Amino acid sequence: MKRLAFLCLCMSIPALATAEEPPAEAARQPGELVVGVGPGWRPLKEADFAHVNDEADTWTFADDKAEIRCKGTPVGVIRTKDAVKNFELVVEWRHLRSGGNSGVFVWAPPKALADLKPGHLPPGGIEVQILDHGYAEQYKLSTGKTADWFTTHGDVFPVGSSTMKPFPPLSPDGSRSFPTKHRSWGLNQWNHYYVRGVNGEIRLWVNGEEVSGGAQCQPAEGHLCLEAEGSPLEFRNLRIRELP
Template sequence: MRVIPLRVLSLGLLAGLTIVAWAPGVPPAFGDDLIPAATIDGEGPGWRALGPEDFEDVNLGADAWTWKDGLGHCRGTPVGVIRTRKQVTNFELVAQWRHLAPGGNSGIFVWAPAKALEGLKPGHLPPGGIEVQVLDNGYTEQFEKQTGKKADWFTTHGDVFPVGTSKMNPFPPLSPDGSRSFPRERRSLGVGRWNHYYVRAVNGEIRLWVNGKEVSGGDRCEPASGFLCLESEGSPVEFKGLRIRELP
C-alpha cells in the first residue's frame, strides 16, 4: 500500500486531497482497516475552522454543548440544535463525528431557514433545512427491536433529505417513499470511532462524501441559503475538525 499526498484544485473547489492507492491484486479493506478513498482535509486557501464562537444556541440551553481544544461535545439532551451565527449559501464543509453510545442519533442541518429556527421550543428540531444524517450503525437494530418494524426507510451511512418546508430532488438510490437520497455504499464506522464527512453545497445542489467517497445528495434545494445547525437528539455525540470554505 502506498499513501500519495496530492494537492488538487478542480474548478477552484477541491483542495488538499490524500489519495490512498492499493497495490495490484490487494483488495481494499474496510471496517477495522484503512478506508481507501480521497479525503478532503479542509486545508488550503479560504478554509477556516468552526468553533464555539461560530455557533449560538437555539433551543437547548447553555450546557448542552461543551467545547475544548476544537472538540465539541453534545450530551444529547434535550433534543434541539445549535446554529451558526451567520447564514451561508455556497460552501464546502468538513466535519468529523463519533457517537459515544450505541444507536446514537444526530445530524447536520444545511440551509435551515431563519423562520424554522425562530421560537423553536425545547425538544423540537427545525421544521426546515436539508438534513445530512449522522447515525450510529446500531440504530437500525434498536429501531427494529423497539418498533417491530423493518428499518427500510433509512440507513446509517449518510442519508440526505429535506425537512419540513424545505425541498430537494434526491439523487438515487432513493428511500422507498422517494424522499431521501440513500448512500451508494456503506461507509460509516461504528460507535466510538471517528467518521469523516465532506459536504459540498453549491447553487442549490448538495453532495455528501462519507469517509472519503461520495455517497448521496440532491439538487433543486429550496431554500438554498440559510443556517448550518448541529443536532442533539437523545445520545452523546462529538464533533471535531469542523472547517468551512465559503464559495461565490
C-alpha cells in the same frame, strides 16, 4: 430524524454491547479525505455558533482540541451565526452510545429557527443524517422489521418546508437520498463527512467516498446547524470554506 413514535419507543430499549475494535488505519482510508486545509478554509469554533433551543451544558466546546461535545439533550440545535449559500464543510463525528441519532442541518432558514422550543428540531433545512448502526438494530428489536425507510450510512433529505430532488437510490417514499455505499464506522469510531453545497445542490462524502445528495434545494441559503437528538456524541475538526 422522522418517525417520532419510534424515537420514543427506542428510548426504553437498553443500550447494546460496546462497539467492535476500530479497524486498522489503512482499512479506514479507501478514499482521499478532504481535510479542509488551504486558501479560504477556516475552522468553526464556539464563536461561530449561536444557541437556539439548548441548555447551558448541552454543548461543550474545547477549541484548543477542535472538539465539540454534545450531551444529546434537550433535542434541538445550535446554528452558525451567519447564513451561508455556497460552501464546503468538513465534519468529523462519533457516537458515544449505541443507537445514537444526530445530523447536520444545511440551509436552515432563519424562520425555521426563530422561537424554536426545547425538544424540537427546525421545521426547515436539508438534513445530512448522522446515525449509529445501533439505531437500525434497535428498530428491528422494537418492531420485528428490518428498517427500509432509513439507513445508517449518510441519508440526505429535506425537512419540513424545505424541498429537494434526492439523488438515487431513494427511500421507498422517494423523500431521501440513500447512500450508494455503506461507508460509516460504528460506535466510538470517528467518521469523516465532507459536504459540498453549491447552487442548491448538496453532496455528501462519507469517509472519503461520495454516497448521497440532492439537487434543486429550496431554500438554498441559510444556517448550518448541529443537532442534539437524545444521545451523546462528539464532533471535531469542523472546517468550512465559503464559495462564490
